Amino acid sequence: DQQVKQNSPSLSVQEGRISILNCDYTNSMFDYFLWYKKYPAEGPTFLISISSIKDKNEDGRFTVFLNKSAKHLSLHIVPSQPGDSAVYFCAAMNDKIIFGKGTRLHILP
Amino acid sequence: DTGVSQDPRHKITKRGQNVTFRCDPISEHNRLYWYRQTLGQGPEFLTYFQNEAQLEKSRLLSDRFSAERPKGSFSTLEIQRTEQGDSAMYLCASRLTGNQETQYFGPGTRLLVL
Numbered sequence: 681d682q683q684v685k686q687n688s689p690s691l692s693v694q695e696g697r698i699s700i701l702n703c704d705y706t707n708s709m710f711d712y713f714l715w716y717k718k719y720p721a722e723g724p725t726f727l728i729s730i731s732s733i734k735d736k737n738e739d740g741r742f743t744v745f746l747n748k749s750a751k752h753l754s755l756h757i758v759p760s761q762p763g764d765s766a767v768y769f770c771a772a773m774n775d776k777i778i779f780g781k782g783t784r785l786h787i788l789p
Numbered sequence: 790d791t792g793v794s795q796d797p798r799h800k801i802t803k804r805g806q807n808v809t810f811r812c813d814p815i816s817e818h819n820r821l822y823w824y825r826q827t828l829g830q831g832p833e834f835l836t837y838f839q840n841e842a843q844l845e846k847s848r849l850l851s852d853r854f855s856a857e858r859p860k861g862s863f864s865t866l867e868i869q870r871t872e873q874g875d876s877a878m879y880l881c882a883s884r885l886t887g888n889q890e891t892q893y894f895g896p897g898t899r900l901l902v903l
Contacts, residue, residue: 684831712890723793723880723894724832731890769831775845776822777882777892779831 683707684772686780694788699757701783703770706751710772713746715755718767718782727768728755760787791815793895795881801901802871809867810898814883821864822892823856824880825849832880838864839886871902 685704693699705713711732716724730737730744730753737744743756757764765787770780794813802808814821820839824832835854836846840861850856853871858864868875878899882892 714891716894721897721899723795723882723897726891726893729890771831773890773892776834776837777824777832778834781829781831 682780683778684770684780686770686783688783689781690784690786692786692788693760695762696759699755699760699764699785699787701755701757701768701770701785703753703755703780704751705753705772707772708748708751710774710778712773713744713753714771714773714777715742715744716769716771716779717764718769724769757785762787762789793881793883793893795879795895795898797898798896799899799901801903803903804871804873806871807867807869808871808900809865810879810881810900811863811865812881812895813863814881815885815893818883818885818893819861820884820886820892821858822882822884823864823866824882824894826878826880826897827876835866868900871900873902876900876902 714729715727718724728739728742730746746753767782767784769782771777796811822837823835826832838858853869856866878897880897882894884892
């Protein structure tokens, strides 16, 4: 059973628009939630995280929202840029990290 | 500040051979993690160390797999008698507990077992 779920395998967004990536989790005991970006043949690159006691964290173009009652988090990227095209992994962490399966984001020119 | 490094980046081996991968974490990071990623999946946890102590091992880590971090710095992951199902990207990550709520990943070692 998957503890972290990303239900959209892919997403296409026009350059300059907002990209919204969604994630659901099942375990309420995670301390942190994270988003990683991954290019082919490279390791995941950390983007942004949020503590389980907060509901929003912002860093430049990236904002993560956490809805604990719905066990849902989302990553907003605005404005979307061509370099944002990659696979995005939602993850939850206590000691180890549990990853979702990823969402491939395509930024269209 | 150098990031996490892994060696080799690619490894092709024949079924039944042993392979060993190395990970050098970010300096001063006390925790070191190993993950495995197969096609279409997110990375899956294998094991982690705090300094030289191995604190947790996943059920994914069969008895053919062994990991060490003898001096609390670099780590090695050995796979004995490789099988085709071992083909994957092996990722290492490190973290400094207490003031970092994330793990930083290396570039990975891609293993292909023929």
